[in-house]
Amino acid sequence: MFYYKNLDINEKGNLTFNKADTVLLAKKYQTPLYVMDEDMIRENCRIYKKALDKFYDKRGLALYASKAFSCKEIYRIVASEGLGCDVVSGGELYTALEAGFDPEKIYFHGNNKTKQELIFALEKGVGHIVLDGFYDLEVISEICEEKNIVANVSVRIKPGIDAHTHDAVMTGQIDSKFGVALETGEAKEFLLTAIKKKNINLRGVHCHLGSQIFDLEPFEEAARRLLNLMIEIRNETGYIIEELNLGGGFGIKYTEKDDPIEYASYIESVSKTVKNICNRNDFPLPFILMEPGRSIVAPCGITLYTVGSVKKIPGIRTYVSVDGGMADNPRYALYNAEYEAVIANKAKEPKSQIVTIAGRCCESGDLIGENIKIQKAESGDIMAVLSTGAYNYSMASHYNRLPNPPVVMIKDGEDRVIVKGETYEDIVKNDI
Numbered sequence: 274m275f276y277y278k279n280l281d282i283n284e285k286g287n288l289t290f291n292k293a294d295t296v297l298l299a300k301k302y303q304t305p306l307y308v309m310d311e312d313m314i315r316e317n318c319r320i321y322k323k324a325l326d327k328f329y330d331k332r333g334l335a336l337y338a339s340k341a342f343s344c345k346e347i348y349r350i351v352a353s354e355g356l357g358c359d360v361v362s363g364g365e366l367y368t369a370l371e372a373g374f375d376p377e378k379i380y381f382h383g384n385n386k387t388k389q390e391l392i393f394a395l396e397k398g399v400g401h402i403v404l405d406g407f408y409d410l411e412v413i414s415e416i417c418e419e420k421n422i423v424a425n426v427s428v429r430i431k432p433g434i435d436a437h438t439h440d441a442v443m444t445g446q447i448d449s450k451f452g453v454a455l456e457t458g459e460a461k462e463f464l465l466t467a468i469k470k471k472n473i474n475l476r477g478v479h480c481h482l483g484s485q486i487f488d489l490e491p492f493e494e495a496a497r498r499l500l501n502l503m504i505e506i507r508n509e510t511g512y513i514i515e516e517l518n519l520g521g522g523f524g525i526k527y528t529e530k531d532d533p534i535e536y537a538s539y540i541e542s543v544s545k546t547v548k549n550i551c552n553r554n555d556f557p558l559p560f561i562l563m564e565p566g567r568s569i570v571a572p573c574g575i576t577l578y579t580v581g582s583v584k585k586i587p588g589i590r591t592y593v594s595v596d597g598g599m600a601d602n603p604r605y606a607l608y609n610a611e612y613e614a615v616i617a618n619k620a621k622e623p624k625s626q627i628v629t630i631a632g633r634c635c636e637s638g639d640l641i642g643e644n645i646k647i648q649k650a651e652s653g654d655i656m657a658v659l660s661t662g663a664y665n666y667s668m669a670s671h672y673n674r675l676p677n678p679p680v681v682m683i684k685d686g687e688d689r690v691i692v693k694g695e696t697y698e699d700i701v702k703n704d705i
């Protein structure tokens with residue numbers, strides 16, 4: 274009945290999430306409310322870790338792509354599972370460090386890092402800076418020269434692969450703001466330039482094809498292309514690039530249209546491809562990195578709302594409005610992302626309606642989704658929107674001066690607050 278095993282229905286007919294009654298959670302903490310499942314987050318971390326150990330002989334590391342969901346507690350959880358993490362801003366980096374994350378296991382991404390961010394990262398001992406292009410290389414070389422230090426870096430390459438996902442989340446093709454292009458020779462030129470810089474230790478190559486990808490083939494092809502470039506560089510200069518980072522983007526099941534494959538199988542097939550190519554070319558096996566974000570946290574989160582107005586427009590549609598919306602989940606407004614929803618206090622009843630779920634912001638585009646099948650919705654009902662663990666809390670805004678909802682973590686049925694909800698005082702605290 275549900276795609277993920279952390280969802281169930283109890284004897285009261287209420288939706289449960291990791292054994293916690295969602296209707297009681299809504300009562301206890303009010304709505305809107307983000308709820309996360311610690312046990313499943315840990316399980317997901319272990320899937321990647323175990324697969325890298327098994328198929329690639331422990332010569333790999335999964336980095337949690339923390340932009341998917343960033344707060345101190347998630348960095349603590351991920352660190353305790355032995356994963357590294359990637360960050361894409363000074364703010365994410367600061368949060369990780371505040372949570373005690375080992376800076377050696379942090380990878381710093383971004384297509385336009387500021388000089389201040391780079392200085393901050395280097396001063397804190399961040400292990401790896403993933404350079405996005407020549408501008409990044411120039412800025413970091415300057416900093417390293419001034420400070421007389423050496424930075425470990427890799428470079429983001431766009432391998433020219435169309436991974437068949439939504440335009441807004443596709444990043445591996447030549448027309449992308451991220452990285453240096455492989456097919457034009459730009460990537461090779463970058464590597465040759467970086468190798469010669471004396472304050473730069475070029476450790477790896479990186480690519481990230483996009484998000485919500487369901488095929489193995491793009492990852493295999495990316496591994497092949499990047500590895501061939503590494504071999505070409507070795508053949509021409511003798512320089513060995515040690516790390517191959519294949520990014521994230523592993524798809525999850527939001528609705529019945531989505532057909533994800535097992536995450537371990539990506540690692541199995543990429544490991545085979547890499548080992549084969551290395552064998553044939555007498556190239557040392559690179560250390561492999563993967564950067565799952567969504568697939569670690571998305572199914573481990575739901576959002577609870579209270580239904581308010583229900584507006585039937587005869588012959589057109591029914592608007593079911595909830596007490597949140599694009600301020601806590603902008604993904605439908607951004608790129609028509611689809612979700613499943615359940616009336617939590619009527620979870621046993623059949624889904625008898627097709628509705629548009631609207632938020633409470635002053636924008637017609639403020640929708641959680643259209644054509645959503647759901648139980649009969651009445652004001653006062655608790656609605657659960659499923660699989661909101663990734664790119665919801667982390668994308669939340671204060672539009673209409675809505676305070677951000679709290680985040681509650683569930684471990685084996687027990688709830689605790691990991692991010693406090695904001696108050697009106699929080700909203701005005703920086704106003705002069």
Ligand SMILES: *Cc1c(COP(=O)(O)O)cnc(C)c1O
Pocket residue numbers: 338340341359382481483484485520521522523564565566567568663
């Ligand atoms: C966003 C991003 C990821 C994670 O993508 P998911 O689809 O959440 O797995 C990994 N690496 C980089 C560089 C990213 O920008």
